Amino acid sequence: KAGVTQTPRYLIKTRGQQVTLSCSPISGHRSVSWYQQTPGQGLQFLFEYFSETQRNKGNFPGRFSGRQFSNSRSEMNVSTLELGDSALYLCASRVNSGANVLTFGAGSRLTVL
Amino acid sequence: GNSVTQMEGPVTLSEEAFLTINCTYTATGYPSLFWYVQYPGEGLQLLLKATKADDKGSNKGFEATYRKETTSFHLEKGSVQVSDSAVYFCALSDLGVTGGGNKLTFGTGTQLKVEL
Numbered sequence: 624k625a626g627v628t629q630t631p632r633y634l635i636k637t638r639g640q641q642v643t644l645s646c647s648p649i650s651g652h653r654s655v656s657w658y659q660q661t662p663g664q665g666l667q668f669l670f671e672y673f674s675e676t677q678r679n680k681g682n683f684p685g686r687f688s689g690r691q692f693s694n695s696r697s698e699m700n701v702s703t704l705e706l707g708d709s710a711l712y713l714c715a716s717r718v719n720s721g722a723n724v725l726t727f728g729a730g731s732r733l734t735v736l
Numbered sequence: 737g738n739s740v741t742q743m744e745g746p747v748t749l750s751e752e753a754f755l756t757i758n759c760t761y762t763a764t765g766y767p768s769l770f771w772y773v774q775y776p777g778e779g780l781q782l783l784l785k786a787t788k789a790d791d792k793g794s795n796k797g798f799e800a801t802y803r804k805e806t807t808s809f810h811l812e813k814g815s816v817q818v819s820d821s822a823v824y825f826c827a828l829s830d831l832g833v834t835g836g837g838n839k840l841t842f843g844t845g846t847q848l849k850v851e852l
Contacts, residue, residue, distance in 0.1 A: 627779075656839065666825065666842040679839050713779055723768045723787070723829045725840060727779040 625650065627728035629714050635734045641702040644731045648695050648716030654678075655697040656725060657689060660711040669712075672697055673719070701733075709735045738763045742826050742843035749816055749850050757811040757846045759800075759826035767828040769793075769802050769809040770840070774823045783811075783824070816850045823847045 628647040636642050648655050657669040668681040672691035689699040695716075701708055711732050715725035743758040761769065768787045772780040784793030789804035798813045809826060826843040 629779075658840075665844045666827075666840075668839040668841075671839060681839070715780075724770075724782060724785065726782070727772075729777075729779040 627714055627716050627726055629712075629728040629731050631731060632729065633732050633734075635736060636704050637736050638704055638706060640704050641700060642704060642733060643698055643700045644712055644714075644733075646697045646699075646714030646716075646728060648697070648714075649726055652716035652718050652726075653695050654717045654719060655691055655695065656715045656717075657697070657699050658713045658715065659683075660713060660730070661707075661709070666713075669699065704735045706735050709733060738767070738828060738830055738841040740826050740828055740841055740843035742824075742846050745823075745845070745847040747846060747848050749848070751818055751850055751852055752815045753850075755811070755813040755816045755820075755848070757824055757826075757848070759809045759811065759843060761807050761809065761826075761828050763807075763828055763830060763841075765830065767830050769800070770827045770829065771798070771800055771809070771811050772825045772827060772842075774825065774845070776822075780825065816848070818850045818852060821848055821850045 630645045654673040656671040660666045670689050671679040675691045686702045691697045711730045713730045715727045739762045741760050770785045771783040773783045774780050784795040786793040786802035792801045800809050800811045823845045825845045827840045
């Protein structure tokens with residue numbers, strides 16, 4: 624069974640640009656969550672999607688957005704990039720909203736110059 | 737709100753030494769508790785979990801017991817190996833408490849280095 628797949632694994636952007644990250648959950652998993660990991664702030668919850676609907680949102684500015692498609696794949700977008708957005712962005716999936724175990728992908732490492 | 741406090745790292749041990757990484761939490765209701773491990777350049781892997789008081793999670797020689805009276809979930813291993821070198825994260829899930837879906841609240845992580 625394939626795990627959670629995130630693309631791209633590494634990317635470099637400059638301030639002011641926007642970026643889109645992709646996440647394919649484990650087959651059969653309908654819920655996808657996103658987390659940001661930085662040395663200073665640690666792991667912080669961004670948002671969760673289930674059945675194409677945002678179920679929960681963390682405390683991030685509106686520049687951070689996401690969506691989920693009918694096949695459960697998810698994308699997150701960050702607009703008007705700032706240096707502080709440099710981070711490892713982790714996607715996690717679970718079977719449904721009642722399951723409490725998240726399976727994480729390897730992450731997308733974003734560097735903003 | 738929910739919070740998780742872990743002991744500061746890095747923790748450096750000799751191979752076959754005993755490991756304890758302390759974790760305490762603050763939460764409303766009855767959260768589930770987790771330990772995740774992150775190896776260099778990788779994402780998070782679930783190490784073990786416990787869903788109610790007095791549950792003991794175990795995996796690969798690691799153990800942790802959900803202690804509601806002390807709000808703790810300390811990670812232990814009797815004999816560490818060099819391959820256990822990684823960053824360990826304690827986390828809690830408030831699934832069902834707020835009704836807003838599931839989110840994990842993580843501790844800051846504890847880096848473990850095991851030397852020969």
